[in-house]
Amino acid sequence: MKKTLLIQKLEVFKKEFYEISKSIIQPSIISDQKEYKKLLKKYTKLEKIVTLYEEYNKKLSLLEEINFILKNDSNTEMKEFASTEKYKVLENLSFIEKKFENLLFSSKEKYTTEDHRNAAIVELRSGTGGDEACLFVEDILRMYTMYFKKSGWKYKIIHAQKGGVKGYKEIILEIYGEKGVYGNLKFESGVHRVQRIPKTESQGRVHTSAITVAVFPKVEDIEVDINLSDIKKDTFRSSGAGGQHVNKTESAVRLTHIPSKITVECQEERSQHKNFEKAISILRSRIYQNEKEKRLKKISIKRKSLVSTGDRSVKIRTYNYPKNRVTDHRIHKSIYDLSGFMNGNIQKMINLLKLFEKKSI
Known part of the structure; x- marks a missing residue:
């Protein structure tokens, strides 16, 4: 300048x-x-x-x-x-x-400020691999919660859908901490692939499964104005914890934003009102992310890598259990300490991704 x-x-x-x-x-x-x-x-x-x-x-x-x-x-x-x-x-x-x-920074560069946000929404969903993918969602959830603890961040589960046998088909978390929560977690968006021998595999063959991770910055109501007339609200009985309460009241909430066709479900709270508030919070973050992606395409910002695009269709990482190796395909970096990585020691990889992003912009 x-x-x-x-x-x-x-x-x-x-x-x-x-x-x-x-x-x-x-x-x-x-x-x-x-x-x-x-x-x-x-x-x-x-x-x-x-x-x-x-x-x-x-x-x-x-x-x-x-x-x-x-x-x-x-x-x-x-x-x-x-x-x-x-x-x-x-x-x-x-x-x-x-x-x-x-x-x-100009309006074309505004997306960089989101790195400093102190709250984020993280969504984990099972992909290919059936029950094994649901188990891997649970493993990755544990990995993240241990990372949050090491980072001094707090989290709460907003929505959870159990798998057929064990694990989760889907789980949504809200994370709070010091500045930089989103700036660290944004690198986790994408397809996470696991290669390991399932417990149910009698012949010892390695299977490949995958899950998707989506990370959004948590935004305030002053940043995204949602017109309630654009939202379709459905209620249903929760399938989560709650004892007899689960079968008696329709406390779970499903919101559909008609213009964008974005749908959000929340059933973790016992009251419909609280579930509605949480669902609105997630919906706001998804709408914000959606608009951000449209804006980036419109002004043709071309990045040299997929490091922070948040593209959930891109395979970003492979967790190879037989070789005790985790590989990030965006930076072609492997760490031969999978057990440590799964215990929340992921900051080293995140730091390498940050460095690569800085060089690529």
């Missing part, structure tokens, strides 16, 4: 910041929680930019003074000192400009 264009853009942000500073303290805004949260979010972001811009201006003023000395001062020692200081100031300016690159 050229310096003149950068300053012009920063001046626009500075003006917007002071306008928001005035409006955010108005009683009419404070009383409107939805608008207040929206403005507060903008204010916090712009405050970082404006603070950095003030520091940037100070360095530019100092550079002008140094250039004046170098041009007009006849003192040799003073010129030598100014020359040394100029080098330091130019380095500082370059460092600040790199910071601006991380803070400022």
